[in-house]
Amino acid sequence: MDPKEYAIWISLALGVIALLGHLKGWINSGEKSLADKVKATEGRIKAVEDRLESHATRILSIEGELRHLPxxxxxxxxxxxxxxxxxxxxxxxxxxxxxxxxxxxxxxxxxxxxx
Known part of the structure; x- marks a missing residue:
């Protein structure tokens, strides 16, 4: 094989690698938006957990008040x-x-x- 054939194969390999890199970037672009959605959802879950804890505290206090009633x-x-x-x-x-x-x-x- 002469150097021209090597150059063709090397350029073909570099082109395939470049295409694979672009394909990987395109596929992974959804991960970033998905990660943002996960962070937003985690924040909402934290808020709901806090609210649930406050409700649990209120229910316990009401149960304590009702316990002494006949x-x-x-x-x-x-x-x-x-x-x-x-x-x-x-x-x-x-x-x-x-x-x-x-x-x-x-x-x-x-x-x-x-x-």
Missing amino acids: DREGFHRLEMRMTELTGQLNTMTERLKPVEAIGERLQELLLERAK
């Missing part, structure tokens, strides 16, 4: 006790009416004596 059975017991107390107060009111009448008669008597 449940259905406890509320029913409270309602029954209040009904009993209402009945007892009504009974006391009826029993105190004669005492009120006595007080009014005594007041009238004292007013008559004062005249």
Whole structure:
């Protein structure tokens, strides 16, 4: 082989290498935009995680507040006790009416004596 043939093969190889380099650059150009999208998505994921943590904290505080409140059975017991107390107060009111009448008669008597 003479030097001209070497030159042809070398130029062909360099041309193929150049084309492969351009092809690699074209294929990898999507990676950069994809990397940017991944970074943006990571930022959004971080924001969502922070928001989720704040919601979890708020839910825990609400659960703590609700823990001391009565449940259905406890509320029913409270309602029954209040009904009993209402009945007892009504009974006391009826029993105190004669005492009120006595007080009014005594007041009238004292007013008559004062005249």
